Amino acid sequence: MSSIELNVSLHVFSTTGGTHSPTSFHYHGLAVDISRVNGRRFWEMTNEQAAVMSVQLAGSLGSFIPRNRLAEIIGPDISVRFYREHWPEVTAAQLRRAHRSHLHVSVLP
Amino acid sequence: MIETHRWSTPSLAAGLLIVATAWACYQDLEYSVREDAAAHGTDLQQQNAPDSLGVLIERLRHIPGEFSADPRSDPELPLDVVRAFVHFGHTAVARLVDCMDFEDPVAATIAGEGEVLLGFMCYFALVRFVHYEPTDDLGFIDGEWPGYLSPDATIRELRVAKRTWETVIRTGSYGIP
Numbered sequence A: 001m002s003s004i005e006l007n008v009s010l011h012v013f014s015t016t017g018g019t020h021s022p023t024s025f026h027y028h029g030l031a032v033d034i035s036r037v038n039g040r041r042f043w044e045m046t047n048e049q050a051a052v053m054s055v056q057l058a059g060s061l062g063s064f065i066p067r068n069r070l071a072e073i074i075g076p077d078i079s080v081r082f083y084r085e086h087w088p089e090v091t092a093a094q095l096r097r098a099h100r101s102h103l104h105v106s107v108l109p
Numbered sequence B: 001m002i003e004t005h006r007w008s009t010p011s012l013a014a015g016l017l018i019v020a021t022a023w024a025c026y027q028d029l030e031y032s033v034r035e036d037a038a039a040h041g042t043d044l045q046q047q048n049a050p051d052s053l054g055v056l057i058e059r060l061r062h063i064p065g066e067f068s069a070d071p072r073s074d075p076e077l078p079l080d081v082v083r084a085f086v087h088f089g090h091t092a093v094a095r096l097v098d099c100m101d102f103e104d105p106v107a108a109t110i111a112g113e114g115e116v117l118l119g120f121m122c123y124f125a126l127v128r129f130v131h132y133e134p135t136d137d138l139g140f141i142d143g144e145w146p147g148y149l150s151p152d153a154t155i156r157e158l159r160v161a162k163r164t165w166e167t168v169i170r171t172g173s174y175g176i177p
Helices: A047-064 A089-098 B002-039 B041-062 B079-101 B118-129 B155-171
Strands: A010-014 A031-037 A070-075 A078-081 A103-107 B105-110 B114-117
Touching: A031 A047, A047 A070, A047 A078, A047 A103, A070 A089, A078 A089, A089 B118, B041 B079, B041 B105, B041 B118, B079 B118, B079 B155, B105 B118, B114 B118, B118 B155
Parallel strands: none
Antiparallel strands: A010 A031, A031 A103, A070 A078, A070 A103, B105 B114
């Protein structure tokens, strides 16, 4: 991903390293997982705080990424993917719960 | 009075000596325990973990609130409970996965009526602080992964999820952000 300017401090827990599945966008430098905002971890936030933060952050990051390259944004209160069929609501809710600890943003090559 | 005074000075000195010696021994002991803890922190942590984690899991049973289709209104896990799980790290992860198939009903409900099982609460606590992302063949997040659970998870779904997470643990493919 290219460098972008945001007026917040973000901690990227995982980019190309880590322990992702072999097919993951992470290994191609096409995804980031953000676990802290201004030093505060998502798991330290209340549900409401994490929800608001994930949506605001998703909006900010998303605005820097060309629309035709956004692949997925998944976090505590957001679960969308582009250019593929939308997840059923039950699956989307499961993904939001499973991403309670971070915001996942991926782009297409 | 004079005799008393004559004897009290050595007694006081001896007393002080005993106190000083005892204090020094205590300091040595405390230091060695601290050193031991530093050198074998993980071991000590794991020794203390079973009881503490049992208490924490017991607390999951009593957390009030209602689950709905919208995770934003999920019951709030007390931060001290989450912090404690994070403190115990991988030991806590293993323990939470282990209780993922516990079938006892808990205080939290689905919309005030539906039963929620303790196994789901263990999962709920686990995903609060554990990072794992399964992907499909194209690299997208796999929405069909059997390790995901909903509050109305059946016993069968809990068991399948537990087995799936056991593989995640075995392969070490998760992180704690």
